[in-house]
Amino acid sequence: MSIVNISSGTGSNIDLEDLQKLAAQLHVHHIDADDAGDYLTILRSFEAVANSIEDAPEYIPDALRPHPTITPRRFWRPEVTDNRLNAWSHRCQLQSACPKNSPLAGRTVVIKDNIAVGGMPTTLGLPASAFLHSDKTGTDYPTSPIDAVVVARILAAGAVIKGTSTCESYCASPLSFASATGPVHNPRRHGLTAGGSSSGSAALVAAHALATGSSGQDAGLRGETVELAIGTDQAGSVRVPASFNGLYGLKPTFGLVPYTGAVSMTAMIDHLGPIAARLEDIALLLEVMAGDDGFDPRMTPQTPLRGSVKPYVQILAQQRQNTSIAPTPGKNWTVGLLKEAFAVAGVGNDVKNNIVENVTKYFGAVGASVVELSIPMHAEGPAIWTAATRPSMSQSLCQGRPLGHLAYQSPHAELKWPPGQETYETLTALNPAVVNIMLSELFARDHSKAGLAAKAHRKCFELRNAYDRAFETVDVLVAPCTPSVAMPHPPAVDDGEAILV
Secondary structure (H helix, E strand, O other), X not given: OOOOOOOOOOOOOOOHHHHHHHHHHOOOOOOOHHHHHHXXXXXXXXXXHHHXXXXXXXXXXXXXXXXXXXXXXXXXOOOHXXXXXXXXXXXXXXXXXXXXXXXXXXXXXXXEOOEOOOOOEOOOOOOHHHEOOOOOOOOOOOEXXXXXXXXXXXXXXXXXXXXXXXXXXXXXXXXXXXXXOOOOEEOOEEEEEOOOOOHXXXXXXXXXXXXXXXXXXXXXXOOOOOOEEEEEOOOOOOHHHHXXXXXXXXXXXXXXXXXXXXXXXXXXXXXXXXXXXXXXXXXXXXXHHOOOOOOOOOOOOOXXXXXXXXXXXXXXXXXXXXXXXXXXXXXXXXXXXXXXXXXXXXXXHHHHHHHHXXXXXXXXXXXXXXXXXXXXXXXXXXXXXXXXXXXXXXXXXXXXXXXXOOOXXXXXXXXXXXXXXXXXXXXXXXXXXXXXXXXXXXXXXXXXOOOHHHHHHHHHHHHHHHXXXXXOOOOEEEXXXXXXXXXXXXXXXXXXXXXXX
């Protein structure tokens, strides 16, 4: 490997003691004097390279610069009276000055607060003091110099972005009480969870649907709402809040929707997805957002170019038409109830019975066959997911490391590392799952075999193969999204007030 810079060592902070400490981490306890001098020169050379990059100006690609808007970009924190659900992080009013087309003309959208919106803060559900580039008082968040790719595409399609939505701290909770700004309430009943981590996104869309359905008579109890939302999903963070709020939430095929401009949890599980009250709107948002962007390493050979994205709205409309005129449109379908998914600990009998009853009733009514299907390896999925991601998740989520992939990460969302005692205390009280993520990576590094994650990745392929074999016999697999209906927040974070709908 080339050495691009030979440092004289002048001004270097690295000495032989540092070299010995580094070598000790490799279980090397003796280095000859001549070799030590050579290695020290090489390390100082890398130090010089690192410093030169640190001191270089940031680069913002033209494609990621904030999309031109009709009015100057400004943002504000909504008043409590306008944010009864605590679902808004920051408000704005963004509309394209040069829309390319108008499939979303006039439609209102909210963006999860781990996705960059130019000129606005990105909070990641954390206090401002957690960010490296917050102001000196630690009370003001750094603002984004870029629009995430999906944000620019949504604006170019004519939508009105009304703000960013509250998300759970580090986007690492399936419930909605772990944000630094407090719990997000379910619009169906104040005090119940809205699910997470795209909690505010789902709550605002559900509130809009409820207000529309009730002739707006109680809309003021929920404040400003939106029709559509964007969230991120690594382990259910779009699907879970959609489920708890009675909405549609889609985790798209991996690599279909660019993740560029969103804070990564770990690249192999990062997804951006839409939340809406109507299936047609899910198809519409997917059509607007999908397609290669030239930046995201998650894109695969199957990712379409922008001009080749499938017409999802047209496909859905055609399917609905075909279904409406056929006497038994599902007669050639086989629907599988995934046995192991219903056996997961904590899945309530009411959930099981409701799903089985409705799948049997409605799919059966259109002529489909409903069968129970067993995929024994499905039960191993949580362990495989954990072993595949946990050894490196902290590096990506908490430290912002790109992990060997060429990826564009916005410079404004850099977090302080190591976190320190104050952050530890905050996380232990707010969201100990994040402390677990940090400690698990250290444990994997110091106490597990180096090949743990690699083997877990191989098991991912084995699990994928098990599902592929299942789809040789069924067209659809059905499983519970959440183990129960929405439950109350823990007493410490809930004031118990109810909103009747």
